[in-house]
């Protein structure tokens with residue numbers, strides 16, 4: 001293999017430039033919330049492979065279930081010969097998703113594919129074309145989902161044109177001065193100017209804006225959207241790809257609001273590190289697409305289904321929803337404390353739900369302007385000291401916490417101590 005630097009040179013020569021990596025580090029192995037690189041350096045992992053590892057790297061139950069399935073068969077294509085783990089995972093999703101009505105599920109491979117399929121199903125179910133998404137929203141990198149993703153650089157730049165009938169409303173983000181009332185007024189204006197509500201199939205929203213900066217959707221916003229959807233016969237979709245499976249202290253983040261969506265898109269932490277995604281929703285809606293209209297060769301891969309069933313079991317049996325709430329409190333308190341001590345008035349607006357939380361770095365107290373440079377510097381210093389961190393947000397100045405919920409208190413404290421030291425380095 002070689003050193004990180006040697007691998008980085010090979011990577012730059014062999015891998016397309018458009019795939020960006022946050023760190024010039026190459027993994028050798030990983031366990032729960034720890035990772036070792038090819039040079040033997042150890043890292044505490046607060047990034048969890050972009051919110052995929054709520055149950056940690058190589059959760060023993062997940063690995064055992066995947067290995068057991070590998071010993072039986074690894075692929076048939078569910079569209080050719082069926083298998084029980086696909087059905088069992090669909091049953092589990094139907095049971096976990098909020099709403100006391102009959103539900104059905106579809107399994108695919110990636111988050112973007114889940115979102116694409118939710119829109120296909122919404123169009124088939126309503127007979128309408130329109131989709132409303134929100135500024136700062138992130139739904140994937142395929143053409144339809146890029147059209148829905150509400151951030152130009154780096155995602156959309158140079159890749160248009162995007163599919164039509166996608167409309168954008170402002171996200172209710174108090175940090176940037178958009179109240180729920182402002183967002184709802186803008187949506188009503190959109191209905192008058194561009195998007196005839198009787199031609200809108202779906203409104204899709206992340207319950208906690210993920211790539212867009214970990215802004216939770218206020219409960220009143222969900223309630224208002226539910227009412228608008230009911231009035232106009234529009235389907236409400238919660239994109240829980242990043243916020244689901246215990247990240248926020250509930251199975252699904254929208255549960256914090258009490259509002260029940262018509263469909264939910266799932267992926268990431270559903271399977272503890274295996275590529276699988278899905279859509280769960282009202283049975284009548286989910287059945288709108290005709291047989292053969294949905295699917296894909298690898299959709300609901302049996303090894304990934306087995307891993308997902310085991311990851312879900314681990315979230316249940318290890319009480320990780322409660323753990324997320326407790327960790328959320330820890331991070332809030334420690335961030336407030338560290339900020340006050342090490343970077344007064346530069347760490348601002350600790351926000352999120354449960355352990356899906358972020359803190360922003362700003363230039364000064366007066367303007368509280370986003371400070372992406374400080375954020376970058378903290379992340380770089382943390383990496384050198386052995387902590388993996390990731391940013392998010394429209395201005396790249398929010399630090400988000402996606403640490404495995406299975407991490408021990410000792411590892412969390414170790415990570416926070418490294419963070420504080422990295423912050424001091426960056427401030428020096």
Ligand code: PMP
Pocket residue numbers: 050110111112113115138139140141206210211239240241242243267
């Ligand atoms: N929706 C949300 C909310 C996401 O966070 C992501 C991935 N960051 C996606 C969709 C796309 O998922 P994938 O990268 O698996 O296609």
